[in-house]
Amino acid sequence: DGGITQSPKYLFRKEGQNVTLSCEQNLNHDAMYWYRQDPGQGLRLIYYSQIVNDFQKGDIAEGYSVSREKKESFPLTVTSAQKNPTAFYLCASSIAGSSYEQYFGPGTRLTVT
């Protein structure tokens, strides 16, 4: 079955540690996205990539980094510079082009204490 996988489902880290969230898709989509979701704030775009080896900052990129070395993979690193990293993180992919819907993974809930 085609889809997007995110692992792990739940992740716990100590403050000051970097952590990498995995996102893999087998839909053959060119575009991939990372969102952060907090209660009452909807989805906010962190980074997106339209093609391999290229990515752009979204609205809240500070404290995050990404790579896009393969079409199928778009890992997100939450660095220690992110002041409030506890959140639900969603990865999505789509055919390149703004008329196409985004397909979402199941999400990773990150808790930093």
Add this chain to the structure above:
Amino acid sequence: AQSVTQLGSHVSVSEGALVLLRCNYSSSVPPYLFWYVQYPNQGLQLLLKYTTGATLVKGINGFEAEFKKSETSFHLTKPSAHMSDAAEYFCAVSVVTGNQFYFGTGTSLTVIP
């Protein structure tokens, strides 16, 4: 710039009653419009989308939405609510000149038996 406003962060309806979730957008160019549903601790699932053509769009699970350009609205409706409709609903907009989605802050739907 594009933006989305969802009026009513919480909506409650009785089982069997009409569901109406409101979405207004702001865009200086023709928009593409989407409705997504999210169940607790899961990713988002596409309900329906409007790109071009017929302004009344039908989606999954009996939902439909109508694009009204004069009112800059894309309200989501369902004639008869079911208990399984209880979830968070997000409206999103993208435009032909861009490569991002802009999400509303979401509406939590409660269905009362």
